[in-house]
Amino acid sequence: MRLEPRETQSAAMTLAYPVGAIATTLVIASILVMLAGASPFNVFWLVLKGAAGSQFALIETLTRATPLIFTGLAVAVAFRARLWNIGAEAQLYIGAVITVVLGTGALPLPSAILIPVLTASVLLGGALVLLGPAFLKIQFGVDEVVTTLLLNFIVLLFVSMLLEGALKDPMGLGWPQSKRVIAEAQLPRLIQGKRLHFGFILALASAMITWFIMKKSTLGYEMRAVGHNPQAAAFAGIPVNRVLIKTALLSGGLASLAGYSEVAGLKGNLTLDLSPGYGYTGIVVAMLAMLNPAGVVAAAIFVAGIFVGADAMSRATNVPSYIAEVMVATALLTMVTAIMLSRYRIKWR
């Protein structure tokens, strides 16, 4: 068996491979479903219904997709320039911390001013979180996979410390949780009485802006050049280190918006279970989207749909909702395989 690079990639192929990847994922998942003693068709139907079968389901899916769009964009941007940011989780929590520090009464401003100020502060804070690993990488060649990954644990413990101390809500009956953000800091709900909030619009806008930067701007051009071939980029006079710093700032900022939108749009306060791993799932989302910012939105909704749908499904059958995690992980593997197959052909013999 041998791999040969393909010379061309037809448009049909770029479409067929992701579809094939998802079909393969369903086949693999059905094996587990059958082992759990249920009918795959029934289970997948219930997942679909739970994810998009009603207004409630749809709103729940989009709400769950919101933080994933932010973290997915953060990862897509960084990976494009080969800056392996595994630390979206940490950046998300820093975004949440800044929201709580500034949004629980420290800045008594009207909504129209407070929300932009918060957005800007969170962007800046998240950007600075990734600046450290980027600097270490450039200056000393320290692997950013290690630094960003380990920073996740440091930040999570730091947040835990804050919630037991400085940021602890005195009225919280001893629970490690922060005070609630003031009404002026809250992101408005899109539909009265439903959970979907303005953060979703912010996520879509971020996706559009990111897409524009990546496709149309000189910065996006520089990032792609540095990602594909840093030596050639340096030869052409592209300031590789400066591009990596800018990439880090952009990526860290985007990830921190996820924390902001979760606290100010949905939860209202900061707890240690704010994110069930949105930072890590962002990597899956970005890979499924093949690092394309527009694709990130679709991939985030897909992944969120599986989680939301699986929750609903497990209430109706005896298949545990963990199947969602298996499906998402399998989708990542099949997608990576599909990307490889779309670029190489296998020759047997």
Next chain:
Amino acid sequence: MAIMKKDEAEPVLRLDGISIRFGDVVANDNISFELKEGEIVALLGENGAGKTSLMNILFGHYVADSGTVQAFGNSLPPGDPAAALTAGIGMVHQHFTLADQMSVLENIILGTEPLFSLRQNRAAARKRIKSLSTDFGLQVDPDSAITDLSVGERQRVEILKALYRDVRILILDEPTAVLTPGETEALFATLHKLVANGLSIIFISHKLHEVLAVSDRVIVLRGGKLVKTVPTGTATRSQLAGLMMGAELEETEFPGGEPRSVMLELSSITTQRSPGRPALDGIELRLSAGEITGVAGVSGNGQATLAAIIEGGQRPDKGTILINGEPQEGWSARRALACNIGRIPEDRHAIGMIGEMTVTENVISERYGSDRFSRYGILDQRACEEFAEAIIRDYDVKCPSPDIRVRLLSGGNMQKLILARAFDGNPEIILANQPTRGLDIGAVNYVHRKLIEARDKGAAILLISEDLDEIRALSDRIVVMSKGRLSPPSARGELSIAELGERMAGRGDVWEDQKSGGGKYAA
């Protein structure tokens, strides 16, 4: 009647009707030939003629679409490199496959012994290697680390590696590309000793004089087909060139240039050795407008560092770079571009182009930030595409659209893009580092014409090349690089090939006065 005997001998290797296609390209088209015992057969052909794919099929790296390979009367199973090795076929690749940190001895026995019994066999191995080296003139210290060896010595290790495995058929892929003329002579002597001992050799090359000097028979490939087999005794240089290129070779004689003011000056440039970058020792160099200065030398003697400094990829530890008489501060690739230096890098795949990006994206890479291609940080897609289309038209680049990825282009077309990018804006200084390596003859001529054209327009050109013929054909002045130093310049035609070879090997009195570094000669 020794010659008659050779002809009657049973072939040790027989290739029969080998064909292979890659997409639309027929790399080998029904190729058959035989190799007899004690014979040196030269496989002659331009890059892309099918030499490498033929050898890859022989070695089982590729599987032929049709055809068979027989060694010593037995068919080799297709797609099985181990079978070729067991059958006694060995290959010395153009790019050596040695473990740098290990010793010569370790490299040679690597893979021939079971892992846990290495110790006790060392003495025997050392003895065997010693006797092989003396028998065949392959002097090398078995205990040196590969890193400390010269390129010529490394090649000897590769040959010893093959001999140690008792190969009966030895294939050498462009073995002289990295050698000085003197080392080449020594290699040829070794090859003659080997065939006298019953080995058979396939010598792959595109250099006519070497093929004529070393082989018994010449097999000429062109466009994937075997054009003709010629006994070396009756072959002439122009006949072979004609067969290889499909036309009689025209030996272009380029007129000399008219030097004017000094555009670039390097003054006592010195750098420390670093991985992949040999040291430079007191380099003095002046490039004048309207003149091509050729740097001859065996690769690895500091040319890469010299090029990196002019390109802006490295700053010298000591010494000054002067452009138009102005000493430069904060030297970088950007500064070099701002000083209107056009740069043709040595390795077009690794640093010249970004294979995964499109033609358009690649040709704008040195100027995307200028007003011509972007405003307020937003790329002007139209302007970029029009620029790429103009280049494709003017330089006759074979590509279906400016939107395809550069890695799909041939080497010659890629080089055209690099030339176009470097020559855009009429550079006053041009660095051409190995500008024709790996190109076919048409593309080589094209590059040469463009360089002469630029010189006649008044550019100061530095041409670094391992191809002495190219240096001698194009350069108005020649300097020789050896061990990080530059010889004083000599005018075109002043030195014979033998004299250049002496200088390339670091011998001769031109080097004496420069021992202390900071040479008094100003090249």
